Amino acid sequence: MKLYYNPQSRAVISKWMLDECGAQYEIVPIDFTKREHKTPEFLKINPAGKLPALVDGDSKIFEGAAICLYLGDQFPEANLAPKIGAAERGRYLSLVVYSTSQLEPAMGDALLGGQTATPQRGWTDFETVKDVIEGELGDGPYLFGDWFTAADVMIGSMFIWKRMWGGPPDRPKLEAYVDRLLKRSAAMKIGG
Ligand SMILES: N[C@@H](CCC(=O)N[C@@H](CS)C(=O)NCC(=O)O)C(=O)O
Numbered sequence: 001m002k003l004y005y006n007p008q009s010r011a012v013i014s015k016w017m018l019d020e021c022g023a024q025y026e027i028v029p030i031d032f033t034k035r036e037h038k039t040p041e042f043l044k045i046n047p048a049g050k051l052p053a054l055v056d057g058d059s060k061i062f063e064g065a066a067i068c069l070y071l072g073d074q075f076p077e078a079n080l081a082p083k084i085g086a087a088e089r090g091r092y093l094s095l096v097v098y099s100t101s102q103l104e105p106a107m108g109d110a111l112l113g114g115q116t117a118t119p120q121r122g123w124t125d126f127e128t129v130k131d132v133i134e135g136e137l138g139d140g141p142y143l144f145g146d147w148f149t150a151a152d153v154m155i156g157s158m159f160i161w162k163r164m165w166g167g168p169p170d171r172p173k174l175e176a177y178v179d180r181l182l183k184r185s186a187a188m189k190i191g192g
Contacts, residue, residue, distance in 0.1 A: 011052035019186035099154035
């Protein structure tokens with residue numbers, strides 16, 4: 001497997017997932033300043049010209065959520081994803097997709113200053129998203145109780161990123177979740 005990577009990009013999330021899977025992989029460094037992510041060769045891997053991107057044999061996967069879902073299924077021995085047919089599968093897929101479709105843009109609006117949420121826009125405001133995540137976390141320690149899954153990689157990475165970005169402390173339950181995630185030996189490292 002090849003992970004197209006820049007340490008200052010969302011590719012750090014895919015790297016975290018690869019490490020949790022115990023995967024053997026090669027890092028292909030991408031220099032944004034040289035626009036290596038816009039070359040014709042790279043656009044054949046990710047037509048959107050963005051990181052992360054993963055190549056596994058003949059499979060080319062882009063979008064961080066898709067990469068996480070793909071790896072969760074490719075490494076069943078890592079036990080990071082409910083199997084097809086399992087009762088938890090639907091909620092698992094929902095949480096992974098939610099991470100980039102609602103959590104990430106809502107967090108972006110809150111931290112970077114965005115438009116006011118409208119019901120038609122597709123994602124809500126950050127406080128509502130936090131209500132949802134807190135509810136899904138329940139008593140934890142992870143989104144599926146004691147079971148750490150790729151949903152924790154995708155949802156948790158957003159809150160880890162927020163802490164490292166230097167945002168104000170969040171709700172205690174979410175900060176405690178970040179503390180737990182960062183104690184994992186494979187935990188995401190930004191800039192590493
Ligand atoms: N929704 C995409 C977002 C990808 C994305 O925006 N990546 C940024 C780096 S974090 C990028 O490659 N930016 C360079 C550019 O768009 O030119 C995902 O989750 O994979």
